[in-house]
Amino acid sequence: MSNNETRARTIIYLPLILSIVLIAGIYLGKFIHFDKAGFGAGEFSNNNKVENILDYIENEYVDTISREKLTEETIISMLQQLDPHSQYIPASELQEVNESLEGNFSGIGVEFNIINDTIVVVSAIAGGPSETLGITAGDRIVKVDGKAVTGIKIKNSDVVKRLRGVEGTIVNVDIKRGDQKQLLHFKIKRGEIPITSVDAAFMLNSEVGYIKISRFASKTFEEYLEAFGKLANKGMNKLILDLRGNPGGYLNAAIKLADEFIPKGKLIVYTEGKARPKESFIATTTGGWENKHVCILIDEGSASASEIVAGALQDNDIGTLIGRRSFGKGLVQEQKDLPDGSAIRLTIARYYTPTGRSIQRPYSNNLDAYYEEVYDRYQNGELTNQDSSSKHVKKDSLIYKTAKGKILYGGGGITPDIFVPLDTVGYTSYFSELVNSGTLNKYAFKYCDVHRRMLKEKFKTIDSFKKNFELGESEMTEFLQFSIQQGIKENKGKWAKSYQQIKLQLTAQIARNFWGSEGFYSILESKDKSILKAIEVMNKH
DSSP states (O other): OOOOHHHHHHHHHHHHHHHHHHHHHHHTTTOOSSSSSOOOOOOOGGGGHHHHHHHHHHHHOSSSOEEEEEEEEHHHHHHHTOOOOOOOOOHHHHHHHHHHHHHHEEEEEEEEEETTTTTEEEEOOTTTTHHHHHTTTTTTTEEEEEESSSSSOOOOOHHHHHHHSSSTOEEEEEETTTSSSOEEEEEEEEEEEEEOOEEEEEESSSEEEEEOOOOTTTTTHHHHHHHHHHHHHHOEEEEEOTTOOOOOOOOOHHHHHHTSSOOOOOOOOOOOEEEEEEEEEEEOSOOSSSSSSSEEEEEEOOOOHHHHHHHHHHHHHSEEEESSSOOOEEEEEEEEEOOSEEEEEEEEEEEOTOOOOOOOOOOOHHHHHHHHHEEEEEOOOTTTTTTHHHHHTTTTTTEEEEOOOOOOEEESOOSEEOOOOOOOTTTOOOHHHHHHHTHHHHHHHHHHHHHHHHHHHOOHHHHHHHHOOOOHHHHHHHHHHHHTTTOOOOOHHHHHHHHHHHHHHHHHHHHEEHHHHHHHHHGGGGGHHHHHHHHHHHTTT
């Protein structure tokens, strides 16, 4: 395991560790005799036990404590005893958490990188305030509201705080553009900036369209319809729907998408909980892709709403699922906003696929083991070996059948119809370090920054770029030297092993700088084994 992975896991599970320490301390206290600061049995009521304990700690603890912080840690600990997905969201984090699902935020509308302690515009978001005013890729933001923002070791979070704000408010930005001596001044009115969930939509060939959805947000279905319409106008009659790495989101968004493929009257999903009676969601007549072939790509990162879509289609004998077993999250959360601006997301039901499968993986109070189960799949060979995958799925699994007699398995996640192993060719610890450190991304931007005019003139479309662009030996050598300057220790053996993968990823990152996510994925698709398998399946229909 890399240091980055270890650090990430430590951050994720730190609240649990703190909660366990808190509980252990309270338990130990039962055996300590208080001579002076005791309390009588009548002072504590069962109805207000938690509040009484917090009062006691606040009044008698040896040091001054933050009651607010202790209260939040107590809430976190309580919810962690229930299931892995009930959670408390502090007020300071709620807006950011909600933004990714609500599908928008208010700001100036730029994607940026911090290069050499300078904020550099990667792209101006289409239709946003910055694009409207003419701010473009490569511009350097040197002042915000008259204050210098270069050479101060500014962080991404600091940039976000300065540029985001209430819709309609003004932010003044001074920009250095190319070799122009004079700074350009822009008075930008903050506006609503969309956060898209359809990352890419393009034709793989004259018949097959490809749509990648990264999350299920409030506007996902509308984005899908727009992408679908664009591809339909280009002659699409076969579709690959990519849900890999999609962690889920809104239940209704998943139901609307599944309805596009499932005939009227068929069950999509149903939910049920102790306090929530069974609620079934049935397909309507609105489907735009019924009776046409679709391949759905899933993997160990596909969860929740992604599994609803995949399970609904599989159980109704629609399309072909390709990839690896999904994450296994079959719990439904409801958000309860609290008066102080924080919120609780509480599990209130389970969802079940049309055949009655509960996709939720087993869980206990050991959250480490629950989240590390996905890493365990790699260790036991499930992600790389079809035989290992089949053995794991069938072991201790409930068996279900579709109307056409297809055998399905419950017990944790959606098992695809066709297994595609994790592609490990060219993946080394050295390559991971290049990715995780941002070195690949930084060099790609630097390359685009230097060659922007030439690239724009030579490659008008992503198709011409795909056909004619290639990084040469000189650029690869330059990247190697750049990576060393970034603190990545040279490893000739792993460089050689990862060479083609590094080259592919650099090319994709360069394409992203000009054509966004669509450019990135259109470069990678030519080597993507799941997409290639899906095309193979399509050709047989």
